[in-house]
Amino acid sequence: MTVKTPGFESMLAGLVNLPSVSSTRAELDQGNLNVIHTLANWVGSLGFTTEVIPLPDKPGKGNLIARLGSGDGGLVLAGHTDTVPFDANLWQSDPLTLKATDDAWFGLGACDMKGFFPLAIEAASAFRAEDLKALLTIVATSDEESSMAGARLLAERSELKATGTIIGEPTGLTPVFAHKGIMMLSIHLQGSSGHSSDPGLGNNALDAMYAVMGELIALRTELAKAHRNPAFHVQVPTLNLGCLRAGDNPNRICGHAELQIDLRLLPGMDVEFIEATLRERVERVAAEYGTPCTITQFYPPIPPFATDPNGELVQCLTSLSARAPCSVGFGTEGPFFQTLGMETVIFGPGSIDQAHQPNEFLSRKQVAEGKEILTRCIERFCFRG
Numbered sequence: 001m002t003v004k005t006p007g008f009e010s011m012l013a014g015l016v017n018l019p020s021v022s023s024t025r026a027e028l029d030q031g032n033l034n035v036i037h038t039l040a041n042w043v044g045s046l047g048f049t050t051e052v053i054p055l056p057d058k059p060g061k062g063n064l065i066a067r068l069g070s071g072d073g074g075l076v077l078a079g080h081t082d083t084v085p086f087d088a089n090l091w092q093s094d095p096l097t098l099k100a101t102d103d104a105w106f107g108l109g110a111c112d113m114k115g116f117f118p119l120a121i122e123a124a125s126a127f128r129a130e131d132l133k134a135l136l137t138i139v140a141t142s143d144e145e146s147s148m149a150g151a152r153l154l155a156e157r158s159e160l161k162a163t164g165t166i167i168g169e170p171t172g173l174t175p176v177f178a179h180k181g182i183m184m185l186s187i188h189l190q191g192s193s194g195h196s197s198d199p200g201l202g203n204n205a206l207d208a209m210y211a212v213m214g215e216l217i218a219l220r221t222e223l224a225k226a227h228r229n230p231a232f233h234v235q236v237p238t239l240n241l242g243c244l245r246a247g248d249n250p251n252r253i254c255g256h257a258e259l260q261i262d263l264r265l266l267p268g269m270d271v272e273f274i275e276a277t278l279r280e281r282v283e284r285v286a287a288e289y290g291t292p293c294t295i296t297q298f299y300p301p302i303p304p305f306a307t308d309p310n311g312e313l314v315q316c317l318t319s320l321s322a323r324a325p326c327s328v329g330f331g332t333e334g335p336f337f338q339t340l341g342m343e344t345v346i347f348g349p350g351s352i353d354q355a356h357q358p359n360e361f362l363s364r365k366q367v368a369e370g371k372e373i374l375t376r377c378i379e380r381f382c383f384r385g
């Protein structure tokens, strides 16, 4: 079949050139429909039917579902279209203009993970709809880097069906079968200020926070005793006390305190139960100190993710890549795709070490190898021959 899309490099250059930052900071947040419509055009020219699904309450944002062929089973190739914000002055070239060298392509999102789309499109371009025994689907999501709103919407709508999903996050072409869940919370304690010379003139929020921190450290120890998974580099769940802001002056009783924490939970741990336990214990300590407490989430938690390392797709990618499956420390859209009943594996070109960094790049070697592996996977799961 004649390839009707631009080549890999032009497609990547086009995507890098379309800004699509997603951020929890409203002043940095951008839409992604520019990327979604560009991808829809390219896959449309290969015979895919395309559906753009707007994100409710998020103007300028949406997901793409593109389908080729028909039949039960099949494969989903999925990725996110957004990037993190960037510091242009730390880049050696313009982050939004693709720079090609002998070994690699440099640009914002080249590695995490706009580069996966031209790779998937090039792999798909070898197949015609009539030669497929099962559906081949390409999915592009919104807001992975901020709220995972795109993947959450896909999980709610539950229209995607396939035997397996490959999420092309940068794993160095190593199949990833598990990652931890992530929950970030902010704990506010309200005390009351007064002159420091007489503690009775106020209620010190930092004294209360000191006790709350003790309770959290005790909870962390209990969780680490109760849960362990040798598939992870850090085998126990973690609870990081990340940021403390409190008071204003040494000679005032501290009137308010805020602590920000990050929890990383193992597959099998119940995120809602852990959050409820944490809330109950923090609120009890805060009540003992008479400091009203509010606990808020930065965004809804990302559940832990794990699939069977002996599953069909993990094993297929293991043998094609000749790399043993492993777990990673970063969160992905994996758990949301998995709720749709598909065997979900994280597998894509490039290294997570380059993601979210100035001078982010994707190596030519990984792209060539990745394209070959994806082509074989489509053959295996979708091709009639």
Ligand SMILES: [Zn+2]
Binding pocket: 080, 112, 113, 144, 169, 170
């Ligand atoms: Zn990513």
